[in-house]
Amino acid sequence: MxxxxxxxxxxxxxxxxxxxxxxxxxxxxxxxxxxxLGYNHRGVEKACEERNYIQDIYLIERVCGICSHSHSTAFVLAVEEIAAIEVPKRAFYIRTIIAELERIHSHLLWLGVAGHEIGFDTLLMYSWRDREIVMDILNMLTGNRVNYGINTIGGVRRDITPKQAQEILCGIDKLEERTRYYIELATEEVTLINRLSGVGFLSHEDALHLGAIGPTGRGSAVDRDIRRDDPYLSYPELQFKIVTDDHCDVYGRTLVRVGELMESYGMIRQLLQNIPEGPISVKAPRKIPAGRAFSRYEAPRGEDVHYIQANGTDMPERVKLRAPTLANVQSVARMLENSYLADVPIVVASIDPCFSCTDRMISLRTDGPGEKLMSWPELHAFSLDWNRKNRGIDFTNLNKRLIEKKV
Amino acid sequence: MKKTGKMVSEVLKSFMKKPATELYPFVKNPKPAGFRGRIIFHYEKCIGCKLCMRDCPSKAITITKVADKKFEARINLDDCIFCAQCVDNCAKNALESTSDYELAGLSRDSLKTVFNNESVDNVALRPEE
Amino acid sequence: MATQLFYLLIFPGFLFLSAFGLFAEYADRKIYARMQNRIGPPWFQPLADFIKLLGKETIIPESADRRIFLLMPVFALTAAVTSFLYIPMWDTHALVSFNGDAIVVLYLLTIPTVTFFLGGWSSNSMYSTIGAVRSITQLFAYEVPLFMGILAPSLLAGTWSLSEISAFYNAHSWYWLVNLPGLAIALIAVQGKLEKVPFDIPEAETEIVGGTFTEYSGRLLALLRMALDVEMVVVASLLAAVFLPFGLGYAPITGFIIYLIKVFFIIFLMALVRTVLARLRIEQMVNFCWKYLAPAGLLQLVVCLFVKGVMLQ
Structure with a gap:
């Protein structure tokens, strides 16, 4: 051929x-x-500039369905830094607990997806079944399974009661036992190892060179983790180790992720044991003073970066987010070189991609003709107009007209 | 020790066990306290401060004055993202999250709810006719 | 003539086999689901799928070779149904039998794979072409161990006729235990024939969408799926006849029940194999078949020759 x-x-x-x-x-x-890339540009950054800080939390939370807490925490941390808000310690602890629970659910989800990509659907069914435990815990703590909405500027919205803490510990014990089983499975099952090891090789040098972060980098022995290197929330007070692996392939990334699961269980136990009493939030001003802040956050997929510029009003002037996938997607092309067609799905999945979170538009300003700044309503009207002219689709009140047509 | 078929004992055990699947429409999983479901409005408590409207991320709620000290709320549940920020903002507890999550309907109009005096005992849960 | 037609069309021919095939698919999916701690489909699901597919529009790609594209599903089903006529069920006699029918059945069972190749190749789509190439590559890997595994018992029995093989083992009880390693070999090899995990490489969904079947739709897809279902039943019956030749010669009803138990036992084992393993890559699959499975088949042949030459004398 x-x-x-x-x-x-x-x-x-x-x-x-x-x-x-x-x-x-x-x-x-x-x-x-x-x-x-670029099939899923949603204009989140621009939309943030048109909403106030409270509304932005919920918008930013919806950047990603899996690491929703990561994005919203990175955002509120930056805003709190600009406004110099003293956030109570208990709030930090609660945020950290949710963050680690989110990591658990994200990694378990990844394990299942990885299983599915290599045709091992049983692993998918089992790991997603076990993931329900952590989803239920998150549901109990925050009132929702995916978009937790626990953060607010100046603290968190809900407290953890002793009874809930007990239930978390109970769930964690069950999950730990299951994770041990998956570690055993990953290190023993021959067909699994055959499909993972040696696949999607990314050498240590390449990982550094291409800027791989998170489990993708740590699977290539890049010892970087924002939780330790630039601690935020309650991480300075926790004992944990950074899991790295020198297999430099999909197998290494799998081991890093299941290893991180075990670390997360330990962290949650420490957090629940040492959680201080006190208020869970302080009153935050609606208008954030002018200033700028940059926050880094170790999301389950890697480093998540937010930059916020405030201008003294109740809306940010500029919000910039960089999702972890953007840093990792460059390495995929390198990993795919010289591998097999059958490995494409698992290699792509091995960075735990989230393309919708990643898509941003970059406009290279030339200050020439055709460059124009648009407000939100203008842009909306422009897009309706463009679609009508170029595609012949009229999106105005589409829903209403569809119903009329049916009737 | 590497071996093939590590999961055999586990799957055979599962084969004898009851499936983990929840039989959703027949058996409903109870929602935990504090679940953020359908928002309802207690018209008698509202003082018309409109703090809920100000912070609603999706502009789903509208409070209008219908008479002296009487307010009506229109909540578009199809726009609502169920963050319950309005519930947090309300100083008078006029808004409340319920554990109702089964909102699917055949038309978007069934999600546009109106709460006012006329709907006594708070069953304005029913859609606008 | 009328009885012949009854055999061909109703029992144990086309109608019975189709129903049995659909039920076997249900059993396979249900067992698979239960092992994964799921509920699985209701009993009528395969039938509902089949009827739904029959009602759908059949789309033939413009660039496809129309004649081959249309014919291949029919060929696949025909070959699978035909091969069933030579397999003894609850008796030591099949409907049709002659010396050498074991070979004929094995070759008839190869035809569906070849039709999948031709159908995929003629549909002229990128995914189908790759699936077609993979299915034919795979054929060369699993066919040899499968033949060795199934022919070892016939060597021991000293006949090439399936009916006589079961007659032999029925007469010489306990000799079938010698062939148990052959059953394991055949079980693994047929996963490739039926395109199931770990050898579902030709239709690996996450890699090449639908593989060979990507461009098939409507009635043609229904026929192809029916062919795979029937093939599963035929293969399970073949393995039951060759490797589990006991409990034959009872009254038809009891015999039929014993036959069903044997077939579903084989289907259970096949489902177990696909539950606990991950899909291999094509080169790993070929490697595995030639490096481990074929030598194991050879060993089985040697054991059978030894038993026949030394112990049976």
């Missing part, structure tokens, strides 16, 4: 979100991989 190019994406069963990988193969071997 001569070289053929296979499109994996924008729509493909292996991808949970739209992204395009043009894979050139020779037989089963990959010659070249071309990564294209």
């Amino acid at each position: 001569s070289n053929v190019t296979i499109p994996v994406g924008p729509q493909h069963p292996a991808l949970k979100e739209p992204a395009s990988f043009k894979i050139t193969i020779n037989g089963e071997r990959i010659e070249r991989a071309d990564v294209r």
Whole structure:
């Protein structure tokens, strides 16, 4: 067979979100991989500038469905820094507990997805079944399973009662036992090891060079973790170790993730034991004084970066977010080189990608003609107009007209 | 020790066990206290400060004055993201999160709820006719 | 003539096999689900899927070779149904039998794979083409161990006819225990024939969408899926006839029940294999089949020759 190019994406069963990988193969071997993003630009940053800080928390929480707490915490930390708000310690503890619970649910979810990508659906079913335990805990603590909404500027919105703490510990014990089983499974089951080890190789040097972060980097022995290197929330008071692995392949990344699960259980136990009494929030001003702040947060997928610029009003002037996937997606093309077509899904999944969170628009300002700043209503009207003219679709009151048509 | 078929004993055990799947429409999982579901409005408590409107991320709630010290709330549950910020903002506890999460309907209109005096004993849960 | 037609079309031919195939698919999916701690589909699900597919529009790609594309599903189903006629069920006699039918059945069972290859190749889509190439590559890997595994018992019995094989083991009880390693080999190899995990490489969903079947839709897809279901039943009956040749010669009803138990036992084992393993890569699969499975098959042959030559004398 001569070289053929296979499109994996924008729509493909292996991808949970739209992204395009043009894979050139020779037989089963990959010659070249071309990564294209940008199918899911949602204009979150711009939308943030049009809303007040409280509304922004909920908007930013919805940047990502899995690491929703990561984004909202990174945002409120930056805002609190600008406004110089003294957040009570108990609030930090609660935020950290939710953060680690989120890491657990994210890693268990990843384990299942990885299993599915290599055709091991049993692993998917089991790990997602066990993930229900942590989802239920989050539901109990925050009132929702995905978008927790626990953060507010100046603290958290809900307290943890002793009874809830007991239930968390109970759930954690169960999860720890299950995680031990998965570690055993990952280190013993031959077909699993065959499909993971040696696949998606990313050498230590390449990982540093391409800026791989989070479990992707740590799977290539890049010993970096914001929780230790630039501590935030309650992490300075916790005892934990950074899990790294020198397999430099998908297998290494798997071991890092299951290892981090075990660390998270330990952290939650420490947090619940040492949680101080006191208020859970302080009153925050609505208008944040002018200033700028930069916050870093170790999300389950890697370092999440938020930059906020305030101008003294109740709305931010500029919000910039960088989701972890943006830093890792560069390494995917390198990992795919010289691997097999069958490994594409698991290699792409191994960075735990979240393409919708990643998509940002970059406009290179040339200050030439055609450059124009638009407000939100203007942009909305422009998009309706553009679609009507260029695609012949009228999106105004689409829903209403559809119903009318049916009737 | 590497071996194939590590999961055999586990899957055989599961084969004999009851499935973990929840039989959702028939058996409903109880929601924990503090679940953020459908928002309801107690019209008699509202003082019309409109703090809820100010912070609603999706502009789903509208409070209008219908008479002297009487207020009506329109909550568009299809816009609502169930963050319950309005519940936090309300100083008079006029808004409340319920544990009702089964909001699916055949039309979006069924989610546009109106709460006012006329709907006595607070069953304005019913959609606007 | 009328009885012949009854055999061909109703029992144990087309109608019975189709129903049995659908039920076997249900059993397979249900066992798979229960092992994964899920509930699984209701009993009518495969039938409902089949009827739904029959009612759907059949789309033939413009660039496809129309004739081959249309014919292949029919060929696949025909071959699978035909091969069933040679397999003894509850008796030591199959409907049709002649010396050499064991080989014929094995070759008839190869035809579906070849039709999948031709159908996928002729649909001229990138995913189908890769799936087609994979299915034919896989064929060369699992076919040899499968043949060795199944032919070892016939060597021991000294006949190439399936009916005579079961007659032999029925007469010489306990000799079938010698062939148990062959059953394990055949069980693993048929996972490739039926395109199930760990050898579902030709239709690996997360890699190449639907593989060979990507471009098939409507009635053609229904036929292809039916062919796979029937093939599963045929393969399970074949393994039951060759490797579990006991409890034969009872009254038809009792015999039929024993036959069903044997077939579902085989289906259970196949479901177990696909539950606990991950999908291999094509080169790992070929490696495994030639490096471990084929030598094991050879060993089984040697053992059978030894038993026949030394102990049976």
